[in-house]
Each structure stands twice: as C-alpha cells, then as structure tokens.
Amino acid sequence: MGQARPTFERRQLGLTLRRLRDEAGKTQQAAADAVGKVRSRIIELEDGKATISQEDLAKLLDCYDVTGEERSTVLELGAQARHRQKRRVYVDHLPDAYQRFADLEASATEINWFETGIIPGLLQSPLYMKAILAECEGVWWEPSTQEGEDRLAFRIERQRRLLDPPDQRIVRIVVTEDALRANMGSTEAMREQLRHILALFKENRDLTVRVLPNDTYGNPVRGTGLWYFGFGDRATPVGYSPAVPGPAIYYDDEADTTAMSRAFYRVWELALSRVESRRFIERVEKELFE
Incomplete structure (x- = not known):
C-alpha cells in the first residue's frame, strides 16, 4: 500500500472496506495482520489516503469472507482507486x-x-x-x-x-x-x-x-x-x-x-x-x- 491523495475513488474503496470489515466483525489490527502491514496502513486505506495492491486487497477480502459478485465489485473498485483519472465527474x-x-x-x-x-x-x-x-x-x-x-x-x-x-x-x-x-x-x-x-x-x-x-x-x-x-x-x-x-x-x-x-x-x-x-x-x- 502506498500513501495517496484521497481521490473520490479511494474514498469509496475505503468506505466500502470499512463497512465490510465491520460486517465481518474484524478489527483493524486483524486486517493489518492479514496483509502483513501495520494497523496505521489500514486506517489510511479506510480513510481513502492509501492505495492497495490487487494481491493485498484479495487477502483483505478473504479475511472478511467476501465472495461472489460483491468480491468482484470491490476488486474493480481497487483497480479504479490505483489509477488517477482526469475527469470532472465520477460515474x-x-x-x-x-x-x-x-x-x-x-x-x-x-x-x-x-x-x-x-x-x-x-x-x-x-x-x-x-x-x-x-x-x-x-x-x-x-x-x-x-x-x-x-x-x-x-x-x-x-x-x-x-x-x-x-x-x-x-x-x-x-x-x-x-x-x-x-x-x-x-x-x-x-x-x-x-x-x-x-x-x-x-x-x-x-x-x-x-x-x-x-x-x-x-x-x-x-x-x-x-x-x-x-x-x-x-x-x-x-x-x-x-x-x-x-x-x-x-x-x-x-x-x-x-x-x-x-x-x-x-x-x-x-x-x-x-x-x-x-x-x-x-x-x-x-x-x-x-
């Protein structure tokens, strides 16, 4: 995960991951352990201030037991969040x-x-x-x-x-x-x-x-x-x-x-x-x- 400007895509990904973690009953420390990072990186990710690799995102989703269409959607959100896009609106x-x-x-x-x-x-x-x-x-x-x-x-x-x-x-x-x-x-x-x-x-x-x-x-x-x-x-x-x-x-x-x-x-x-x-x-x- 790298420090990043909180674009709208990253904010949406962060909010989604925070909700999924809450629904799974996992702590931020448990999420950090799942990807081998310190807890502060999960905080930054959920605040939309960090990016995450596809591999680490998949590990988080495994930790949260996210499968099926929802998993595919979050992986696509992750891909969007890793790329800065010049646009006036987000669709x-x-x-x-x-x-x-x-x-x-x-x-x-x-x-x-x-x-x-x-x-x-x-x-x-x-x-x-x-x-x-x-x-x-x-x-x-x-x-x-x-x-x-x-x-x-x-x-x-x-x-x-x-x-x-x-x-x-x-x-x-x-x-x-x-x-x-x-x-x-x-x-x-x-x-x-x-x-x-x-x-x-x-x-x-x-x-x-x-x-x-x-x-x-x-x-x-x-x-x-x-x-x-x-x-x-x-x-x-x-x-x-x-x-x-x-x-x-x-x-x-x-x-x-x-x-x-x-x-x-x-x-x-x-x-x-x-x-x-x-x-x-x-x-x-x-x-x-x-």
Whole structure:
C-alpha cells in the first residue's frame, strides 16, 4: 500500500472496506495482520489516503469472507482507486451503487438535500416507502422478486444509520409542497407520512426540515434535486444529483461542488423556516384529512 491523495475513488474503496470489515466483525489490527502491514496502513486505506495492491486487497477480502459478485465489485473498485483519472465527474457503474452511496452519506458530517415532487428518503414513513417501491416494481425491476424487499430493508436501515447515530451530524432537507400533497399509494399512506415528518421535528433536533411552497419564485434547482455532502476537515465536499435508476453520478470538482452548494443554499433561503414549515405541514394535514 502506498500513501495517496484521497481521490473520490479511494474514498469509496475505503468506505466500502470499512463497512465490510465491520460486517465481518474484524478489527483493524486483524486486517493489518492479514496483509502483513501495520494497523496505521489500514486506517489510511479506510480513510481513502492509501492505495492497495490487487494481491493485498484479495487477502483483505478473504479475511472478511467476501465472495461472489460483491468480491468482484470491490476488486474493480481497487483497480479504479490505483489509477488517477482526469475527469470532472465520477460515474459509478458497478453493482450495488446504492450501498456505496449510503456509505458515503453515513460518513458525512453535513447532509444537504433537496428533491422535488417526492418526500426525501430520510423522511419517508414505512407505508410511503412501500408505495414508492410498488410503483417501481415491474418497471425498474421484475415483479415478485427479492429486490423490492431488499430495497425496503435497505431504506429502513439507512434511516437508522443517519437519524440515530452516536455521532450527530447536521442534516438539512428541503421538501416541496407538491410532495406533501401528492397521492402516493393511499390516503392512509399520505396521512402516515405527514404525521411521520411532524414526529421527526420533535425527535431529532439536528434534523432541520424546511418546506418550499409551490408559489415560490427563484428556485435554481426547479424540476430536479441535489445532495451536497460535507466532511469537515477530513475530506473535500461531494455533490450528487439524482436521475432515473442507472449509474450514480458524483461531483467532487471544486467548481461543481461550489455551484451545487450555492444552489442548495439559495433554495434553503427561499424555503419557510423550521417553525413555519412545521405549521405548514400541520395545515396541509388538516386540509387533506379532516
């Protein structure tokens, strides 16, 4: 392993290896022993500050009992991490891209999130999640497969990781009014969803939700959405903009992340305050269900 600049590819590899080690119940010292290195090299690797040879990476995966498609994916991540690539965006074409997105998200100290027309994932109630997955089944994946159930379990676990962590993070989410009024699944699902958001206001002080009313002017992210992740002094920011299911596209070029940060904070300033947003959601609930 060699000391390296923490490129996005190396950060993704490091986060993946940290998760696999945790899932295997192995210590960093055990991982170091498996490749014949000192523990500090595993720390550097998991922090995205070191590269690793294909041979040593295979030894780590043996230590973590990683096999099959997942093993092939991590070996490909390792190959990408060993080469400095001149590019403006990073496109994750490999399987299970949603898991690496969650790893990146969980490592952030600051999450800024805007989506239009849909309740963002961290705020979704169980019935709302099921309604979304039901709309996708038979379109983005074959009906009656395990994928829908896996995605539901993944979403629930992702919420747990981010909303109940021992180390708190700053979470800012902007919800659009049309998402609050959408007919997602059933009346019961939408009622549960609105009440779920209101409950989150009370339970999570570090979670700040703001509502962007439909009649707001000046929204620079209209019709799309974006995430902006901050990592304090540990790493440079990363931006992400969603598209239809397919390759995950990330931005870590300073010009791009600066523009994405500016766009998010413009929407944040346009949205109602936390208190006004809570009252707005309460009014929507009464209008729709009383």
